[in-house]
Amino acid sequence: DSNFILANAQVRCGFPIVYCSDGFCDLTGFARTEVMQKNCSCRFLYGAETSEPVLQRIEKVLDGRQEYQTEVCFYKKGGAAFWCLLDIMPIKNEKGEVVLFLFSFKDITESRGRNHLGDKKEEKQKSKRPGSKHLRAARRQGRTVLHRLSSQFARRDHGEMKINRNVFENKPSIPEYKVASVQKSRFILLHYSIFKALWDWLILLATFYVAITVPYHVCFTGTEDSLSAARSTIVSDIAVEMLFILDIILNFRTTYVSQSGQVVYDPRSICIHYVATWFFVDLIAALPFDLLYVFNVTVTSLVHLLKTVRLLRLLRLLQKLDRYSQYSAMVLTLLMSMFALLAHWMACIWYVIGRKEMESNDPHTWDIGWLHELGKRLEAPYINNSVGGPSIRSAYIASLYFTLSSLTSVGFGNVCANTDTEKIFSICTMLIGALMHAVVFGNVTAIIQRMYSRRSLYHTRMKDLKDFIRVHRLPQQLKQRMLEYFQTTWSVNNGIDTNELLHDFPDELRADVAMHLNKDILQLPVFETASRGCLRSLSLHIKTSFCAPGEYLLRQGDALQANYFVCSGSLEVLKDDVVLAILGKGDLIGADLCSTDQVIKSNADVKALTYCDLQYIGLRGLCEVLQLYPEYASKFTLDIHQDLTFNLREGSEME
Template identity: 50%
Template sequence: FVIDLLSCLPYDVINAFENVDEGISSLFSSLKVVRLLRLGRVARKLDHYIEYGAAVLVLLVCVFGLAAHWLACIWYAIGNMERTGSERMGGMKIGWLDNLADQIGKHYNSSDRMSGPSIQDKYVTALYFTFSSLTSVGFGNVSPNTNPEKIFSICVMLIGSLMYASIFGNVSAIIQRLYSGTARYHTQMLRVKEFIRFHQIPGGLRQRLEEYFQHAWSYTNGIDMNAVLKGFPECLQADICLHLHRSLLQNCKAFRGANKGCLRALAMRFRTTHAPPGDTLVHSGDILTALYFISRGSIEILRDDVVVAILGKNDIFGEPNSLYGRPGKSSADVRALTYCDLHKILRDDLLEVLDMYPDFADVFWSNLEITFNLRDVSATRGR
């Protein structure tokens, strides 16, 4: 509040009164610098709306321009001091303001205070000098002549070298960050190819490995969701998982009637898997340890290489765990026809959640409609 109050005071109106002392007027004018403290608030807002690297770059450019403005004001004050001192002492007029007056044909007249270059000419020239010095360009058409001007120019060069290096260092970091995803992809792909070459993986399996990696990368951008979630508390993990699996939990009939706590517990135990075309999700004879919910794509069920069913979005396959005390074996192969995304939950995890919420368990089993039961009933009877 104090910063906003000091920033909004009408200093120009106060200075307009003729009876205001010059020292007090200068003090009021200097309070305008308080407005610069609001740059911190602008920086925080930029950080929210712009990518971090871009926000840093924008702030650095603004700081660079602000530093150039301040240095230009100091450069003008030094030139004005040198010119005033030379007039009083009757010395040679070799300051940069005198050179500017000679170049543009607006000479100073000691009897006329308004003579010489205009304030616009002085400011633009001073700003031009500071920018050319800070960026190490230095055309030389505006140059220091007196000792104070030369000392100040050395300081400007030192400041400019540091700021120049800082800005270009951040630009390099931003460009590197833009291509960091591509670099990570090629690094991971190189590891996969080295693994294939070292272990002499055959051609068909090699192609499946590369296709799965490419599909998984395009879907997740190389981000391991489980690794990311480990860095958060369990309550926040549950909320994130509930958001990631919201479509399944809201649209599937089996989960209707579940309270928020039950849905959070289920969401924590669901895992998302991806499969490229031709990938076999379940082989005949495998132990059925999970229940699968198809989120996207199509799969085919095969028995003895004969397609017996084709499943698509919102279909469910596995086995009804409530009917059997122990997991059974699969009676068919399950193979992806297209790129597929599936939600799966392990049998033990599902039974654990239903044991924690027994009231919901009966509702779940009555509403669960498994599209294709993979359990090999003949093997169960044989035992």
């Protein structure tokens, strides 16, 4: 059952509550700070109909360390009664000693048919119970709200009278200034929207498709087989042309960033900007040459050559590289794709050189070209330089193999240049390969190093830590604690020091970031009445900390320098090896502020039970902020007593 509390059975004085679940708080209406360290007999839940014999029996069971189950009528914080099935279970340690009491609460009001109590009896019980204080507080708050509203209406009436007098006296009224919201047509597409990003990637894939198919069709068409292969891609080619045409339409309705850094939404300005920049390039690339196949028009190599103007769209890719430069994997993929695309283009040119060499020489005496050599090896020789020879597929694979081997190395000689033209092209290929090594592979190396820079930093710091341990000859136990702490903290923050990262940012921006990072602790009830300026100042003093299991956050007698908020994990408060409290997510531990400047000493040990993430605010920084906001300081001093889950200040247990 999730509605339970744990009480310390080793403390004779009242068996204080050391932990209460969220379900118990939801059931009873009491906050955890109001329950902790109270007597486990839960006298704060007693009321008029709570059975006195049952209560006496509970006291005897606790003294005898026995199990017990009963039904009892308890009262919530608001005064409403509910019937509860109470289970008391003593918990023993390995020595057989009872160290904790487990109290389990189950709401059985519906099963007993007591969902609603009589109005008179309920009013009478509420007037007798402490819950009436909350009703009186609510009434006081209501009167305060009414007073504020009435005063606000009074000020509003005065303001209206003043305005009316100004109107009657014909005095110029004070102009109103406001920032007008951007008026954008519903048919305008934002250039940074998710749809536009996905559309750009689709156009990028279509551009790569064009960059592959167009040079291939230009260089390898000329036979019936290649022409039929070109016609087989007619559907995909027309689909790409339609995408390019649709892209032109969308670009006429897509916002852009002006030279002054402002986003332009005006449709007329967008059209003028697009026509003056990329419109004609996109228009030429979108000309529907492939529709000639639909009308059975004879397509020659010249038509395919005209389609090479579509490669101008690759210039748009260079424009987008800067946008994606922060994504290492994406840039790496684009660079390798461009390298493969360059090899494909040069393979097409290499094949054209071989074909032109055969056509320009005597077919009976000339047979030294690379295509002739390939045909002989594949046992498919050319006859009169026009008939026979290797298939288009084999010729393309051999061309791509030659260009890739030349770009990445000096080749392997099985496909080599024999004529002067082929040798000149091979020299150019090697020079381009050297340039590609410097540009592409240099960037690839830098990108890969950047991708693994964080891991390299981890190994560097780990080596420094091990060297430190070895030089100073730390004992094994201390060494293990340091290594475990380093590894765990690195897995949490990945080696990023937030304070160092935000150090160079302006205070205004750092305060906004700090408020976002520390929003959990700033949402505590003790900070509800603080102004936004006060919260921003407090957020700059909040730091993060981490505790591994078994580590002590504080020792008894230590100077208490901060209040801690538990973001995750569990801790226990110990005094003389006796558990005083078990703390979990959302708990606040520390001390209230003293009226004097004396040093606050911790009255107990605080030890981590699991891996714990903590946020803390230094008491010195807290005092500095409260001095800047004295109107909030008095409220904070009163509320901190109620919001501390456990007060660690020496002497607080006597108050």
